[in-house]
Structures are given as structure tokens and as C-alpha cells.
Amino acid sequence: MTDLRSTERFSDRVEDYVRYRPDYPPALVEWLHGLGVHTGWTVADVGAGTGISSKLFLDAGHRVTAVEPNAAMRAAAERWLGGEERFRAVDGTAEATGLPDDSVDLVAAAQAFHWFDKERVREEFARILPSRGLVVVFWNSRRLSGTPFLEGYERLLHEYGVDYISIAERYADDESMARWFGHGYRGMASFPHGQKLDYDGLLGRLMSSSYAPKPGHPNHEPMLFALRSLFDATQANGTIDYDYDTRVFAGHPDA
Numbered sequence: 001m002t003d004l005r006s007t008e009r010f011s012d013r014v015e016d017y018v019r020y021r022p023d024y025p026p027a028l029v030e031w032l033h034g035l036g037v038h039t040g041w042t043v044a045d046v047g048a049g050t051g052i053s054s055k056l057f058l059d060a061g062h063r064v065t066a067v068e069p070n071a072a073m074r075a076a077a078e079r080w081l082g083g084e085e086r087f088r089a090v091d092g093t094a095e096a097t098g099l100p101d102d103s104v105d106l107v108a109a110a111q112a113f114h115w116f117d118k119e120r121v122r123e124e125f126a127r128i129l130p131s132r133g134l135v136v137v138f139w140n141s142r143r144l145s146g147t148p149f150l151e152g153y154e155r156l157l158h159e160y161g162v163d164y165i166s167i168a169e170r171y172a173d174d175e176s177m178a179r180w181f182g183h184g185y186r187g188m189a190s191f192p193h194g195q196k197l198d199y200d201g202l203l204g205r206l207m208s209s210s211y212a213p214k215p216g217h218p219n220h221e222p223m224l225f226a227l228r229s230l231f232d233a234t235q236a237n238g239t240i241d242y243d244y245d246t247r248v249f250a251g252h253p254d255a
Helices: 011-020 028-035 053-060 071-081 109-116 120-127 148-160 164-168 174-184 199-207 222-234
Strands: 042-046 063-067 087-090 104-111 134-142 183-196 238-250
Touching: 011 063, 011 071, 028 053, 028 134, 028 183, 028 238, 042 120, 053 063, 053 071, 053 222, 063 071, 071 087, 087 109, 087 120, 104 120, 148 164, 148 222, 148 238, 174 238, 183 199, 199 222, 199 238
Parallel strands: 042 063, 042 104, 063 087, 104 134
Antiparallel strands: 134 238, 183 238
């Protein structure tokens, strides 16, 4: 996680992140279990943020070490999950986790993966995994079209977002992910997912994104006006559907 202040840029958005970011579908873990993963496998959740991805694996019965360099986000994860004896959080980056060699069975990298130095993390993940271990990379990919809300929201981000395009372009496509894994690639899957949000939830979801201009920025107030107008025009019974496809890739990285 090296450029665009990737380890700091969410520090002032932690509360919105905790309250409004989506979780991940349990079907993701079921798919991994079909690849031979089981609840006895220990998980390193790298770039764990506030613990959303860690919670997925804890709920499935795994022991989880959350690796997160951002102190505010790591503290939020500890407040939320620290009472679970199978959870611990450590200060480390994706490229230098601080974990011992061959110390975990599964490395999980969720939404933060697009910030990582892809070459350096392949080596680091291979170091902390045994030869039978796996890496799973996954993220919620927001649908850009299909409903008036989704299409209007994408236009809003293009018009008012700060560095939105450069961030959106960081997400890898299927072929890039297969190349990243190399000969150890085991496959990919996609699962429909989503949130049903009222206006306050939609606003919080937007403001949890690092490219949403904060109060004081010239784009902030016009963005809020456009968001309210979009919500009013597309809501049904006081909510909108914020739709995703959760994309997941797994394999053993070629170091």
C-alpha cells in the first residue's frame, strides 16, 4: 500500500466506514471450503481495515489475525471484534506483515488489495504461507449500470469525486488477477450482493469513500445537492438498492 497516501487516506472516515460499508456474502467462504479450506485453517486478513472482512472469517469459525497499518481503522476493528478470543489485530503493511514464515494457512485480502504493491505482496504472502496454503483476494464491485440510481450515482462520482477515476482504474480485471497468481491460480467466482439504504445510509456510504470531497471542499455542497436529488428521483418506499458483485479469486502465489 504505497501511493495516494493509501495507509492514511481513510483516517478521517473511519466512523462512516464502520457504519455504512457493506459486508461480504457468506457464500464466499463456502466457495473457499470447496477448494479445501476448512475452519481449522488460520487466516491473516491483510489490509483488514475496520474488520469487515475479518468478521466474515470469524463467523465461519476461523482464527483471524488482522494486519492493518492505519491506527484509527485498526482500533475500530479491535473495539468491534476484540472480545472474540479467535481474533487479534497487529500493526503491519501488506508488503511487510511482520508475521513469521509459514505461520498462516490462508491469506485474505479484501477491498484494500488495489492499494498494494502487487509484486512485493506476492513475495510476502508466499513467505507467510506453507506450500499448501492459499491466498484469497476479493472485493465488492459496485454495479455501474442497470438501474436509474446506479447510472446516476456513477455520473455523480465522475462529476464531483476527487481522484475517483484514478482509484477506479486500480481494480484488476479477471485476466490480471489470473496472471498475478500465475501457475498457482485456482479460480474465481462472483456473487451478487447489495445494500438497501435510506438517504442517511446512502450519504454515509458515499462519505466513507476516500474520493468523496469532505466539508470545505468546493465540490462537497454541490455533491450533496446532487445526491439528494438522485435519491428523491429513484427511491422506492424510502430506500434505494446499492448493488454489487462480490468478485473472489484464489490460489497460491508464485513467489
